[in-house]
Amino acid sequence: MPETANPLSNPLIPADLAPVMSALCKVAIDLAGIIARGPLGQSLGHEVGENAGGDGQKALDVLADDMFEAALRQTSVRWYASEEQETVLPLNPAGRYALAIDPLDGSSNIDVNVSIGTIFSIFEARDAAEDSFLRPASEQVAGGYVIYGPQCCLAVTFGKGTLMFVLDPATGRFELVNDAMQTPGASKEYAINASNHRHWDPAIRAYIEDCQAGKTGPHGQDSNMRWVASLVAETHRILTRGGIFLYPGDARPGYEKGRLRMVYEVAPIAFLVEQAGGLATDGRTPIMDLAADALHARSPLVFGSPDKVRQVAGYYDKAR
Numbered sequence: 001m002p003e004t005a006n007p008l009s010n011p012l013i014p015a016d017l018a019p020v021m022s023a024l025c026k027v028a029i030d031l032a033g034i035i036a037r038g039p040l041g042q043s044l045g046h047e048v049g050e051n052a053g054g055d056g057q058k059a060l061d062v063l064a065d066d067m068f069e070a071a072l073r074q075t076s077v078r079w080y081a082s083e084e085q086e087t088v089l090p091l092n093p094a095g096r097y098a099l100a101i102d103p104l105d106g107s108s109n110i111d112v113n114v115s116i117g118t119i120f121s122i123f124e125a126r127d128a129a130e131d132s133f134l135r136p137a138s139e140q141v142a143g144g145y146v147i148y149g150p151q152c153c154l155a156v157t158f159g160k161g162t163l164m165f166v167l168d169p170a171t172g173r174f175e176l177v178n179d180a181m182q183t184p185g186a187s188k189e190y191a192i193n194a195s196n197h198r199h200w201d202p203a204i205r206a207y208i209e210d211c212q213a214g215k216t217g218p219h220g221q222d223s224n225m226r227w228v229a230s231l232v233a234e235t236h237r238i239l240t241r242g243g244i245f246l247y248p249g250d251a252r253p254g255y256e257k258g259r260l261r262m263v264y265e266v267a268p269i270a271f272l273v274e275q276a277g278g279l280a281t282d283g284r285t286p287i288m289d290l291a292a293d294a295l296h297a298r299s300p301l302v303f304g305s306p307d308k309v310r311q312v313a314g315y316y317d318k319a320r
């Protein structure tokens with residue numbers, strides 16, 4: 001792929017954030033190349049350790065983290081918080097921004113050639129490292145993801161709608177394909193890891209059982225279930241085709257608040273989805289009103305087409 005000085009130049013990118021976005025995109029292009037070579041290149045999917053959240057780290061998790069950290073050092077990012085780092089790293093002391101990142105999302109899919117991604121969230125930096133991230137999701141100045149799939153795409157919001165770019169392999173540039181993504185309202189698809197059925201609370205259990213009941217059940221429609229186990233891929237599908245995603249808290253030890261991390265998974269995805277006319281809650285409360293109480297804190301996440309997300313909140317109200 002040809003190398004361009006700036007792979008993302010567009011008037012819709014705020015000028016102050018443009019160098020940060022450009023650095024993210026350059027790394028994303030390099031990662032897309034590494035991922036595309038799969039077994040022809042270095043081994044990507046083998047376990048190399050454990051991260052602060054207790055998840056196994058794959059070689060590509062660590063490589064992606066190293067690449068983003070190195071590239072963002074040259075930008076106005078003051079604080080760097082990563083799924084793969086226990087604490088916040090100081091980058092540019094004079095920098096204006098605090099950037100949180102899931103360098104490689106969906107790592108269980110690395111070996112099986114299914115879409116994986118990168119998720120990022122940007123706040124204005126505060127003087128204290130952690131304080132810069134432990135604040136309401138509504139204070140984000142940018143949120144987005146890159147998906148490494150059949151197409152490499154960037155979805156990003158700066159609080160004025162959700163933009164979608166596609167990487168053109170012929171030029172090495174991300175081209176704008178939609179300047180106002182709109183989550184479709186009507187969809188028959190729901191996404192949840194159904195193997196956890198026995199651990200769910202009564203509200204989620206009742207909601208999913210009613211989805212499964214189909215046309216003759218209370219929802220009055222047949223549904224399809226999807227579970228990619230890659231949050232970026234589920235988000236991309238829902239932004240494009242509608243539907244609902246649920247990763248609720250459940251009864252497994254350590255899963256009281258589900259699996260997903262507030263700072264670098266839940267908050268940026270909620271920002272993107274709400275800017276595209278969807279809703280994102282923890283089941284009841286809008287994610288945008290919530291703040292993490294620790295860097296790697298988890299949060300339940302329910303997002304997608306507004307009517308469906310409201311419907312889930314109704315099940316929680318009934319279960320009270």
Ligand SMILES: O=P(O)(O)OC[C@H]1O[C@](O)(COP(=O)(O)O)[C@@H](O)[C@@H]1O
Nearest residue numbers: 102104105106107108193229230231
């Ligand atoms: O394996 P589970 O419990 O279904 O969890 C799947 C979820 O875990 C994740 O893979 C977590 O992300 P990481 O790969 O960044 O740890 C999400 O992308 C996905 O939604």
Ligand SMILES: [Mg+2]
Nearest residue numbers: 102105106265
């Ligand atoms: Mg993730």
Ligand SMILES: [Mg+2]
Nearest residue numbers: 083102104105
């Ligand atoms: Mg990850």
